[in-house]
Amino acid sequence: SFNFKNVTDIIYERLDKRIVNLLRLIGIYGHELKMPVYVVGGFVRDLLLNIPNYDIDIVVEGNGIEFAKYVGKQLDAIVVPYEKFYTATLVFKDGFKIDIATARTEYYEKPGELPQVDVSTIKKDLYRRDFTINAMAIKLNPNEFGVLYDFFNCQRDLQEGIIRILHNLSFIEDPTRMIRAVRFETRYNFRIEEHTLDILKKNLEGKYLERVSGSRIRQEIEKILEEREPMKAIRRLAELGILKHIFPKTYYTPTMDEKLERVFKFLPSVKERYQNISDFYAISTVLLEFYDKETLDDMRNRYGYPKKFIESLKFTENMMMPLKSMIETRLNFSDIYKVIGKGNPYIFIHLSAYLEEDDQEYLITYIDAILNTKLEKVSGKYVIERFSLKSGPVINEILERLYAMKLDNPKLDEIQTVEKIAEQFLKNLEQAEISENQKT
Ligand code: CTP
Numbered sequence: 001s002f003n004f005k006n007v008t009d010i011i012y013e014r015l016d017k018r019i020v021n022l023l024r025l026i027g028i029y030g031h032e033l034k035m036p037v038y039v040v041g042g043f044v045r046d047l048l049l050n051i052p053n054y055d056i057d058i059v060v061e062g063n064g065i066e067f068a069k070y071v072g073k074q075l076d077a078i079v080v081p082y083e084k085f086y087t088a089t090l091v092f093k094d095g096f097k098i099d100i101a102t103a104r105t106e107y108y109e110k111p112g113e114l115p116q117v118d119v120s121t122i123k124k125d126l127y128r129r130d131f132t133i134n135a136m137a138i139k140l141n142p143n144e145f146g147v148l149y150d151f152f153n154c155q156r157d158l159q160e161g162i163i164r165i166l167h168n169l170s171f172i173e174d175p176t177r178m179i180r181a182v183r184f185e186t187r188y189n190f191r192i193e194e195h196t197l198d199i200l201k202k203n204l205e206g207k208y209l210e211r212v213s214g215s216r217i218r219q220e221i222e223k224i225l226e227e228r229e230p231m232k233a234i235r236r237l238a239e240l241g242i243l244k245h246i247f248p249k250t251y252y253t254p255t256m257d258e259k260l261e262r263v264f265k266f267l268p269s270v271k272e273r274y275q276n277i278s279d280f281y282a283i284s285t286v287l288l289e290f291y292d293k294e295t296l297d298d299m300r301n302r303y304g305y306p307k308k309f310i311e312s313l314k315f316t317e318n319m320m321m322p323l324k325s326m327i328e329t330r331l332n333f334s335d336i337y338k339v340i341g342k343g344n345p346y347i348f349i350h351l352s353a354y355l356e357e358d359d360q361e362y363l364i365t366y367i368d369a370i371l372n373t374k375l376e377k378v379s380g381k382y383v384i385e386r387f388s389l390k391s392g393p394v395i396n397e398i399l400e401r402l403y404a405m406k407l408d409n410p411k412l413d414e415i416q417t418v419e420k421i422a423e424q425f426l427k428n429l430e431q432a433e434i435s436e437n438q439k440t
Pocket residue numbers: 040041042043055057128129130131134135174176177180
């Protein structure tokens with residue numbers, strides 16, 4: 001039928017020769033093992049949309065692990081099997097990976113009846129997937145190479161830009177699909193279809209998202225944040241009420257929207273300067289503002305924020321107005337330092353939510369000063385020996401004062417300056433002692 005057209009031409013036109021050869025070989029090995037094999041899911045979707053995609057998912061009607069081992073041997077690739085799921089990952093010498101799964105087959109419709117024919121097994125596998133646009137397969141066996149298996153009018157939805165579930169239990173089987181729906185909508189500028197939207201909203205109300213582990217939710221949100229237009233997706237999550245089931249006390253107002261916009265403007269500069277910045281934590285600084293302690297504890301348990309992160313969130317929240325005006329008035333680095341010290345990237349990100357572009361730039365110059373300033377000549381040991389002091393908090397105070405001054409003036413002479421600082425300190429200490437003695 002029309003749905004099962006041959007897409008070999010498209011494969012040759014749009015894919016690298018290397019990929020085409022690999023698909024061809026996989027088909028040949030399928031033939032040798034007498035197993036039907038397909039490339040499925042996102043790879044097929046993006047092939048038809050003419051968008052590059054190197055995530056190859058193979059489905060085998062038969063035994064996926066046995067197949068993977070055979071391919072691994074032929075192509076000198078490492079096989080990483082996941083026995084429990086009947087799947088395997090093949091890792092090639094150059095690091096390229098493909099995933100191989102077994103089509104979930106119901107061998108007998110009723111006890112005693114003959115096994116289902118091949119076609120129905122890939123059909124059932126595809127039917128269990130998230131959306132029609134992801135539910136197509138291309139056969140790879142040589143006698144049928146390039147035949148597009150489209151059982152559910154998926155091509156039409158792909159052409160019309162529609163996100164549609166295949167059956168009404170889809171979001172219940174995997175509630176993270178609600179977030180995926182928004183991700184695909186945003187990425188391709190598609191639309192969730194009416195009935196799918198109805199079901200999604202019912203399942204939201206049914207609190208199915210709350211049953212999913214925090215780490216899976218977090219992973220889905222992180223995928224959204226890796227997309228080209230994360231703000232568009234976040235807005236849509238808010239609009240559909242999904243965000244409320246992820247961050248229950250967050251009110252998505254125009255102000256919230258502006259804050260997130262500013263965070264996204266600022267984020268690249270932070271990432272240039274610090275390693276391992278999490279986008280999820282970054283937006284959380286804003287999304288978790290003004291949470292009551294109890295809900296914040298819930299969020300911490302659910303999404304695994306480190307204690308330090310929650311503490312700096314509270315600090316920034318309480319200090320936001322003074323911090324903001326310090327930056328806006330271009331206060332000296334040494335004075336800013338007295339309030340936030342070296343800070344941490346999430347404090348800066350949170351603060352950036354309240355800053356216009358030129359103020360964000362000043363904040364970046366502060367960060368650079370912090371990252372580039374070190375005491376080179378004067379150490380704790382130096383201070384102790386030079387001024388015959390005992391180790392204690394005073395030493396640190398002297399060093400901090402010196403450091404703060406160096407932030408304002410990178411060329412300052414540490415040795416000369418520490419003399420003045422120490423002199424002051426010692427005078428103050430003496431006076432404190434005198435007044436202490438006078439009291440008694
Ligand atoms: N899938 C699903 N339900 C999910 C996740 C995945 O049915 N919750 C299926 C879809 O058919 C999908 C395939 O598994 O195409 C592979 O999933 P994944 O790699 O997560 O997504 P892709 O569709 O490849 O999307 P992306 O381009 O973002 O990688």
